Amino acid sequence: MKTIKNYLVLLVFLIATVAVFGQENKAHQKIDYKTGDPATWPAELDAVRAAPKNHKILMENDQVRVLEVSLAPDEKEPLHYHKWPSVLYIQEAGDFIDYDSEGKVIFDTRKLPEPLSLPLTMQKEPEAPHAVVNLSKTKPIRLIRVELKPQSSNKNTTIIDGLYKAFSAGDIPAVLGAMDANILWNEAEGNRYADGNPYTGPDAVLNGVFSRIGADHEYFKLEYIELHEMSNNKVLATLRYNAKVKETGKTYNAQAAHLWTLKNGKVSAFQQYVDTKKLYDAMGNQ
Incomplete structure (x- = not known):
């Protein structure tokens, strides 16, 4: 049907x-x-x-x-x-x-x-x-x-769009596969996951960020994603985090931005910007 x-x-x-x-x-x-x-x-x-x-x-x-x-x-x-x-x-x-x-x-x-x-x-x-x-x-x-919808001719935007779709589908191997072997990943200052900044390489991102997010949250969704083409092989994503924390039972809906840098078709750098107060209020001092 x-x-x-x-x-x-x-x-x-x-x-x-x-x-x-x-x-x-x-x-x-x-x-x-x-x-x-x-x-x-x-x-x-x-x-x-x-x-x-x-x-x-x-x-x-x-x-x-x-x-x-x-x-x-x-x-x-x-x-x-x-x-x-x-x-x-x-x-x-x-x-x-x-x-x-x-x-x-x-x-x-x-x-x-x-x-x-x-x-x-x-x-x-x-x-x-x-x-x-x-x-x-x-x-x-x-x-x-x-x-x-507007059709982008920018290959970098297409790559990042595919990365977000893979993340939303739970296909973490595909997300990691989009990263350069020496990617530098930085979480926003004040975010608890920033304690390992900069994370170098996909394995560091998986263990230091993705695994901890999964362990800390009942659900963690990326919503209202908008991609903006930038110069110098950069893509800016504006979005919101819709999540629920396991330990406190609290939810948060936070505005965020991700700045991606690409090199030869792979993500070479990532910088997160987010309303860390909302994250802190929901997660507490875990």
């Missing part, structure tokens, strides 16, 4: 892409949604995070995130944004209003010279924080949104 669903989603994507780029859509030309710089929008307002009831992930990979979007009759969705360009395939909708973060009307279907002709396909740029209100008392809003 999952395979069939993915096939249907991809089919919708292909239909949407052909429709958008193969012909003009008059209704689309009349809709002027606000955009802006997604880098300035708070992570907690991402559509899936801020309005999960209305945005269900059907499929996600390095190229796209496919969302099933729905609003019940007379429903207003929470404020949220879409940080990537999108292709929309609107299957069903009555009248609706879209408001920006200040409550100003971005778009009102009742102002169109003629009703939207459905099904409707359109292409959209990143959308700043907004919220749609379904004005219909009987008809839901249903659409498929295919968000088009």
